[in-house]
Amino acid sequence: MIPLSWYLWLSAALFSVGLFGVLARRNAIAILLAIELMLNAVNINLVAFWRYLTPGQMNGQVFAVIVLAVAAAEVAVGLALVISVYRRRQTVVADELDLLKW
Amino acid sequence: MSLELLLFLILALIAIASALGMLLSRHAVYAALFLVLNFATVAVFYLLLNAPFIAMAQITVYAGAIMVLFLFVIMLLGTEVLPPSPVLPWQRPLAFLLALGLLAESVYLLFFRQRLTLSLPATIDPFSGPKAIGQALFTGYLLPFEITSILLLVAMVGAILLTRKER
Numbered sequence: 001m002i003p004l005s006w007y008l009w010l011s012a013a014l015f016s017v018g019l020f021g022v023l024a025r026r027n028a029i030a031i032l033l034a035i036e037l038m039l040n041a042v043n044i045n046l047v048a049f050w051r052y053l054t055p056g057q058m059n060g061q062v063f064a065v066i067v068l069a070v071a072a073a074e075v076a077v078g079l080a081l082v083i084s085v086y087r088r089r090q091t092v093v094a095d096e097l098d099l100l101k102w
Numbered sequence: 103m104s105l106e107l108l109l110f111l112i113l114a115l116i117a118i119a120s121a122l123g124m125l126l127s128r129h130a131v132y133a134a135l136f137l138v139l140n141f142a143t144v145a146v147f148y149l150l151l152n153a154p155f156i157a158m159a160q161i162t163v164y165a166g167a168i169m170v171l172f173l174f175v176i177m178l179l180g181t182e183v184l185p186p187s188p189v190l191p192w193q194r195p196l197a198f199l200l201a202l203g204l205l206a207e208s209v210y211l212l213f214f215r216q217r218l219t220l221s222l223p224a225t226i227d228p229f230s231g232p233k234a235i236g237q238a239l240f241t242g243y244l245l246p247f248e249i250t251s252i253l254l255l256v257a258m259v260g261a262i263l264l265t266r267k268e269r
Contacts, residue, residue, distance in 0.1 A: 001104075001106070002106060002107060002110050002150070005212075006110060006114075007147070007151075009212070010114045010117065010118070010147075012208075013118050013121075014117065014118065014121055014140075014144075016204075017118070017121040017122060017124075017125055018121070020125060021124070021125045024125075025125075027130055029130055029172065029175060029176055029179075030130060030133055032172070033124060033133055033134060033137055033172065034124075034125070036137065036164070036168065037121055037124065037137065037140065040140070040141065040144055040164065043144075043156070043160075044144060044147060044148075047147075047148055047151050047153050047156055048151060050151075050153070051151040051152060051153070055152075057238070058234050058235050058237070058238035059238070061153055061155065061156055061235050061238075062235060062238050062239055062243050062246075064153075064156050065156070065159065065235065065239070066243075066246060066247075066250055068156075068159055068160070068163050068164070069250045069253070069254060070250070070253065071163075071164070071168065072163060072167065072168060072254070072257075073253050073254050073256075073257035074257075075168050075171060075172070076171070076257045076258065076260075076261040077257050077260050077261055077264070079171060079172070079175045079261075080260065080261035080262075080264035080265045081264055082175060082179070083175060083178070083179070083264070083265050084264045084265060086179050092179060
């Protein structure tokens with residue numbers, strides 16, 4: 001039997017990798033990829049807690065499905081933003097998009 | 103060590119290695135393909151957790167739709183490889199210090215405070231199907247479901263509006 005904490009560790013590790021990607025990558029598309037990884041780690045948590053704590057109710061899986069839909073919406077808008085920015089500035093480097101910085 | 107534990111360890115290794123590969127590859131297409139591998143292994147985790155519907159949705163929505171969208175945009179923009187970024191002078195020591203702190207905390211939690219030894223509840227075949235999820239979605243979670251549909255509509259309108267040709 002796999003302990004619940006193993007799943008939590010796996011999900012924490014994936015989340016940390018994704019967080020590092022969001023903070024460290026410069027390519028805006030790579031940042032979106034890392035955000036996907038973080039959402040995925042959250043889903044592992046939800047499904048693992050559902051399986052170990054309340055397997056009789058469907059709450060955990062329902063949350064996971066809703067997170068899936070939100071991730072799809074987020075990607076559509078995020079990539080549209082990237083395309084729109086690329087049209088104006090000819091770049092996807094996040095450091096150079098500092099119009100609102102100061 | 104049972105077969106299940108061995109499977110978990112191997113899959114966890116593949117998942118973390120592919121996540122790191124996504125992080126470290128300079129080429130954006132390779133990063134996206136590493137993420138596809140990661141999503142596939144996570145789908146197997148869902149199968150291990152008796153959630154086949156989530157596993158299949160993971161494959162079709164994440165590894166299918168979302169990653170195809172990513173690859174399409176990466177190849178459309180043609181910005182696969184970027185030059186390496188300039189590093190701030192104090193950045194590396196500070197990052198090293200903070201990462202060390204996080205690692206120490208995790209090791210403490212993992213080896214000295216581990217009390218989470220739950221026993222796995224009995225198998226739940228009648229509940230794990232898509233039917234039960236659909237029932238839960240359309241009865242108890244009807245309002246969040248409708249809000250999600252509105253969110254998807256707004257995202258669609260937003261994506262079309264943002265990528266429209268400027269006049």
